[in-house]
Amino acid sequence: QQQVKQSPQSLIVQKGGISIINCAYENTAFDYFPWYQQFPGKGPALLIAIRPDVSEKKEGRFTISFNKSAKQFSLHIMDSQPGDSATYFCAAKKDRGSTLGRLYFGRGTQLTVWP
Amino acid sequence: DSGVTQTPKHLITATGQRVTLRCSPRSGDLSVYWYQQSLDQGLQFLIQYYNGEERAKGNILERFSAQQFPDLHSELNLSSLELGDSALYFCASSVATREGPSSYNEQFFGPGTRLTVL
Numbered sequence: 001q002q003q004v005k006q007s008p009q010s011l012i013v014q015k016g017g018i019s020i021i022n023c024a025y026e027n028t029a030f031d032y033f034p035w036y037q038q039f040p041g042k043g044p045a046l047l048i049a050i051r052p053d054v055s056e057k058k059e060g061r062f063t064i065s066f067n068k069s070a071k072q073f074s075l076h077i078m079d080s081q082p083g084d085s086a087t088y089f090c091a092a093k094k095d096r097g098s099t100l101g102r103l104y105f106g107r108g109t110q111l112t113v114w115p
Numbered sequence: 116d117s118g119v120t121q122t123p124k125h126l127i128t129a130t131g132q133r134v135t136l137r138c139s140p141r142s143g144d145l146s147v148y149w150y151q152q153s154l155d156q157g158l159q160f161l162i163q164y165y166n167g168e169e170r171a172k173g174n175i176l177e178r179f180s181a182q183q184f185p186d187l188h189s190e191l192n193l194s195s196l197e198l199g200d201s202a203l204y205f206c207a208s209s210v211a212t213r214e215g216p217s218s219y220n221e222q223f224f225g226p227g228t229r230l231t232v233l
Contacts (some may be wrong), residue, residue, distance in 0.1 A: 034221065043117065043205050043224035044158070089158060093220075101146060101209055101220045102171050105158040 003027055004092050006106025013113050019077040021109045023090035026071065030092040034103070035064065035075050038087045047088070048075070080113045087111070118142065119225035121206050127231045133194040136228045138206030140187055146170070146209035147189040148222060149181055153202040164189055196232045203227045 006023045013019045023033075031052055036044035050057045050064040050073065057064045063076040077084055090106040118141035128134055140147050149161040151174075160173035164183035175181075178196075183189045193200060207222040 036224075041226075043119075043207075043226050045117065046221055046223060049221065101222060102148065102160040102163060102173055103150075103158075103222060104160070107157045 002107065003104040004090060004106045006090050006109060008109060009107065010110045011112070013080045013111065015080065015082060015113055015115050017080050017113075019075075019080045019084070019111055019113070021075045021088055021090070021111070022072065023074065023106050024070075024072045025092050025104075027092070027094065027104075028071070029094040030104075032093040033064070033066065033073050034091050034093070035062075036089045036091060036105075038089065038108075044089060077111075080111075082113050082115050085111055085113050117223040117225060119206060119208050119223055121204075121225040121228050123228060124226065125229050125231070127233065128196060129233055130196055130198060132196050132232075133192065134196065134230065136191040136193070136204050136206075136230075138189045138191070138208075138225060140189070140206075140208030141223060144208035145187065146220065147183055147187070148207040148209075149175075149189070149191050150205045150207065150224075151202050152205060152227070156202075158205075161191070193230070198232050201230055201232045203229050 034049035035047045037047045038044045048059050048062050061078045066073045087108045087110050089108045091103040120139045122137045145166045148163045152158045161175040162181050163171040167183050178194050181191045205227045207224045209220040
């Protein structure tokens with residue numbers, strides 16, 4: 001059972017455009033929502049993360065929007081660049097503040113940014 | 116570079132064999148997590164160790180086992196290998212070692228070990 005559902009599976013965006021990846025979850029115990037970026041042959045790298053007590057977090061060209069009532073969150077990549085071409089994973093975790101920390105991952109979105 | 120190291124980078128073996136994957140966490144991190152990444156299952160949590168003790172278990176087969184040593188490095192042992200065990204195996208470690216509402220224990224991933232079972 002996939003606890004975090006991610007869409008779309010793949011995304012093609014023109015350079016300079018906005019890339020949007022959506023995720024949804026059911027478990028209200030989740031209290032931390034990170035996004036990871038993975039390049040071929042590499043491990044996932046933490047990109048940006050959000051807590052459920054804020055509705056938006058921005059770091060440079062990357063923004064997470066969080067809708068607690070809808071149990072949805074999304075990643076927006078502004079001014080997308082060819083170097084952003086990678087696979088993006090949303091994830092969720094519960095038990096904030098404890099040493100338990102398993103991440104529940106979405107299935108990933110393969111982003112391609114055309115020059 | 117996340118600071119998490121994994122060896123070997125690639126491993127090719129035959130069905131029925133046993134292999135050991137090794138992970139060294141970031142300096143100071145007490146938690147180590149193992150994940151399996153495959154095309155059909157995506158990224159799946161296997162097991163977590165905290166300061167030498169098993170802390171949480173996920174979708175880990177009985178043929179698989181892990182341990183964390185006093186120097187905090189961890190090993191994942193895979194035995195009686197099957198074709199379906201071919202995957203990328205990632206180790207991650209937590210940046211935070213404290214408990215409390217302000218700690219999120221962000222996880223940083225190593226480069227992975229690609230296991231191919233022939």
